Amino acid sequence: MTDEPGNGPFDVIPEDAIRDGSATDAYFLRTETTLDAADRNPHVVAEVTADQFPTGEFEVLAGLKDAAHLLEGLPVDVDAMPEGRLFDGGPVLTVEGRYREFARYETSLLGFLSHASGMATNALEARVAAPDSQVLSFGARHVHPSIAAVVERSALLAGLDGFSHVAAGELLGRPASGTMPHALVICFGEQEAAWTAFDDAAPEDVPRVALCDTYSDEKDEVIRAAETLGDDLDSVRIDTTGSRRGDFRHILQEVRWELDARGFEDVDVFASGGLGPAELRELRDVADGFGVGSHVSNAEPVDFSLDIVAVDGEPAAKRGKLSGKKQAYRTRDGGHHVGLARHDGPADGEPLLEPLLRDGELVREFELDEASERALDDAAAVDFRE
Incomplete structure (x- = not known):
């Protein structure tokens, strides 16, 4: 053909x-x-x-x-x-x-x-909804790759803290952010092996952010990630799909509680997955950062x-x-x-x-x-x- x-x-x-x-x-x-x-x-x-x-x-x-x-x-x-x-x-x-x-x-x-x-207008909506939180643009996957840099530049212009697209970062002279997808965990077949392998392989300047909702309850995975990586753990990310999410605010509060109860007060909680300004306003006091995708890219x-x-x-x-x-x-x-x-x-x-x-x-x-x-x-x- x-x-x-x-x-x-x-x-x-x-x-x-x-x-x-x-x-x-x-x-x-x-x-x-x-x-x-x-x-x-x-x-x-x-x-x-x-x-x-x-x-x-x-x-x-x-x-x-x-x-x-x-x-x-x-x-x-x-x-x-x-x-x-x-x-x-x-x-x-x-x-x-x-x-x-x-x-x-x-x-x-x-x-x-x-x-x-x-x-940029939609990115600014997200920015003002959570002014004290880290907010990253995760939306490049929703657009034609030829305009990914336009998405990420518009997000930065509106005050977002970073973005995920590597080629856009090279064009804009800014480093891309991102750690692990669910696919990495699935490739290892179990969470601890994936978290440990990532910690061993990732460059030192990459934050250790464990994705904690692949196979089991978010609280369970967060506790296991903290016990596995210990002081190396910088943050946990919760990206539960909307169909399984339930009360997202309650989940994040529970995760924060369990981390604090075990002495991991310095570990941040990062939330992503279909979030917009309304969700950021609702969750900004129980999460340290957010990934915002389609609200920006699909504007x-x-x-x-x-x-x-x-x-x-x-x-x-x-x-x-x-x-x-x-x-x-x-x-x-x-x-x-x-x-x-x-x-x-x-x-x-x-x-x-x-x-x-x-x-x-x-x-x-x-x-x-x-x-x-x-x-x-x-x-x-x-x-x-x-």
């Missing part, structure tokens, strides 16, 4: 197709052909927005680094909010230039921003659109959209405001759209830690999901 003509072994759009703009919707290429035939190429202002007016539901801007590199080198000016900024209505990014120069890039531009922003993308709002200096927009170039502001009370760029903003308003590209040249750097700090500060300022 052979692959279809022109296809490689994996269904992955090559980077060259993204860069040359062929990773696009067909009607943009038809638009180019039509504009060329009509010898028309107006100067436009186009804005990326999710909601026209503030709704009270803040989301996190992510994916901007990829978006900037997509448009880099084109003869356009771009303003955008910084990565990690929380927004609520109005533009998050503005492109100015001849429409023909960037039309075909709309599909990829929106894809970069929409998917990452959705995942609904932010429904961004790119719309022309001015043509050759005159306001213009389709129905349902607001014409004219805009600016968004954050006020000291955490409010989000949108107004025409030519008008003054609120007296105490901080303009959120800043230069990103000037005539195609990138004029901003991207620091992931700074974006994460910005997201957490903004979350506190606007009472995100409180």
Whole structure:
């Protein structure tokens, strides 16, 4: 059996197709052909927005680094909010230039921003639900492997403490986290042999985290793991499937009690398996850390659109959209405001759209830690999901 003509072994759009703009919707290429035939190429202002007016539901801007590199080198000016900024209505990014120069890039531009922003928003929900706990991203297995780094970068941007995907870690320059799956225990056939073998084989800098719910009661396995590894044990992980979980909070309380009763007060309890913000809020006082997977990776993308709002200096927009170039502001009370760029903003308003590209040249750097700090500060300022 052979692959279809022109296809490689994996269904992955090559980077060259993204860069040359062929990773696009067909009607943009038809638009180019039509504009060329009509010898028309107006100067436009186009804005990326999710909601026209503030709704009270803040989301996190992510994916901007990829978006900037997509448009880099084109003869356009771009303003955008910084990565990690929380927004609520109005533009998050503005492109100015001849429409023909960037039309075909709309599909990829929106894809970069929409998917990452959705995942970052959900990751921030998890972060604020358990602000004092270690929270790791375990969701890469739920997405196409070609975008695993997007998942993990979005999680880090929102303030999560780490992630599990090795290749994503190599791309991002961050180490991946993780110890043992149920498969390792099953390969040995019994728990003590698996825990001991892992302790013997794993590098010294890898925490000794024993998975304690493969074959028997969680309390039973936790006690056995503590007795087997002794002072080498750093943490126990409970990942019981939803179909067998019962009262997860009670299980974790019981596990904590039994560890403390045997002198293992320093051993942490880590919980994973289908957890979201509601579960983290319920369990954050009885667990030291969490793995969050599908809540981040399966997040609904932010429904961004790119719309022309001015043509050759005159306001213009389709129905349902607001014409004219805009600016968004954050006020000291955490409010989000949108107004025409030519008008003054609120007296105490901080303009959120800043230069990103000037005539195609990138004029901003991207620091992931700074974006994460910005997201957490903004979350506190606007009472995100409180």
